[in-house]
Amino acid sequence: MKKILLYILLSAVIFSCDVLNLEQKSSISYNEAFGSYERCELSTVGCYAYAQGSYRGFPFGSRALAMNDVRGEDVASSTYLGSSYESTFTTSTGDLSNLWSYLFKLVNQCNIVIDGVRSAAKNNIITEDESNSFEAEARFLRALALHEAMVFYALPYNATPDASHYGVPVVLVPCNTIEAVNEAYKNGRATAEATYRQIIADLDFAEKCLPETRTGTAKISRATKGAAIALKTRIYLHTADYGNVVNEASKLVDVNSSSLKSKIGGYNLTEDVTGPFLSNSDNTESIFSIENSAADNPTLDGALGQLYYGRKDIAISPVLYNAKFWDKDDLRRSMMTMIDGKYFTSKYPKYVDMDDWAPIIRYAEVLLNYAEAEARLNGVTPVSLALLNEVRNRAVKDESKHYTLSSFVGKEELVNSILNERRIELVCEGKRWYDIHRLSTDPVFAVKISTGEAGIPVKVNTGNIVSSDYNAASGSVNAGLFTITEIPYGDRRFIFPIPQSEINANSVLAEQQNEGWD
Secondary structure (H helix, E strand, O other), X not given: OOOHHHHHHHHHHOOOOOOOOOOOOOOOOHHHHOOOHHHHHHHHHHHHHHHHOOEOOEOOOOHHHHHHHHOOOOEEEOHHHHHHHOOOOOOOOHHHHHHXXXXXXXXXXXXXXXXXXXXXXXXXXXXXXXXXXXXXXXHHHHHHHHHHHHHHHOOOHHHOOOOOOEOOOOOOOOOOOHHHHHHHOOOOOOEHHHHHHHHHHHHHHHHHHOOOXXXXXXXXXXXXXXXXXXXXXXXXXXXXXXXXXXXXXXXHEOOOOOOOOEOOOOOOOXXXXXXXXXXXXXXXXXXXXXXXXXXXXXXXXXXXXXXXXXXXXXXXXXXXXXXXXXXXXXXXXXXXXXXXXXXEEOOOOOOOOOOOOEEEEEHHHHHHHHHHHHHHHHOOOHHHHHHHHHHHOOOOOOHHHOOOHHHOOOHHHHHHHHHHHHHHHXXXXXXHHHHHHHHOOXXXXXXXXXXOOEEEOOEXXXXXXXXXXXXXXXXXXXXXXEEEOOEEOOOHXXXXXXOHHHHHHOHHHHOOOOOOOO
């Protein structure tokens, strides 16, 4: 879908500029850019190209996933991603600036498409239903980008009682005229509440107007109704709105089905744990992924297969591998390969062609989102247990180790088990930072550092790991490996600063820098 030819064609008919660090580009009229159904669709498809990125996989071709993982303790990063792993970044660090820039380039391209397809419908070039469908795809991707910006550059939703602290800039109009450029310079950060309200509004619209499924590879690489609902389960989890997590997940998950198969989109877990990765363009579990191809990939500096395997930039940390909660016979351990004394994931085995798709959301995550929300609301119930077991029992085949209702003395133990299951199931898929971030204000389930307060735990020194440091389910890690300092929640390094390039360009943003970075 996102082949080079389409990207070149798109660039010929659609112009873009950074949303916040703005320079006016040459452009053509909307009459040409959105002058037919085919061009409207091409422009919409172009948003996915912006999501994939044109430089090192920024934002979602690979880089957001990798940066999400290395902010946590379950992987061990090389110096290539060291500034994020070790929290040694500054306002001028390249990865931070690029992630921000490419996220908001995507937002702006989505705004251009939304405006363009609305104009096309008004001019009777396409129907209102066609316009709504294209707009829904753009709004899905805009929501995805805004949320990613929130978890990297803003404090979690519940950092203040009414979420009145800074979120990120919410720009809903295209940067396509000199006037729009000048106006965009005035934009500052919305509140966290307003940012999340817009994200949900975008996803509600997407759910209403997107098709339930698509054909071929597009069923995974282009947004669907199921993808919008699935993403909402993640967003509501970040706002601790567990009732709405259950409401949204219930639209998908049929708890009366023996396999918990989805009622929309036909999603269900693949029989084998490797299914979503060995056949990433055609499987029942992947709800939405970013397509990469041999002809159009993030290159050696950014491809998933290179970062997590070929180049050996991101290893599995003994912190997770040795965790007592990870059964030593769990089949997910088979998706790891020992190279030079370290374990690396084999979820992205195509490091030569570099065409592994980037998994944005899988059905396994939806089941775990649902399980956590159900457990938080209602404690140990047959529903919460079934949802957890559906994911875990695929990999833990010994029935004597399967959870039952009597396995948990109460809600806290069950929720902890679900959170641990997320770490195992979603490792190396860019999800660990999501949980550290969202849980940091949770009085019970926050990820703790040595002082007992919330934060980013101490991490291991990648260069010091040897094969004997891996001892499955042992519950202990060589203390000498822990040289990467922990970061308390109140430390300025807990979240990224707004990049210096944006501060220099926007006087409003300059007054809204994250605390401690002024």
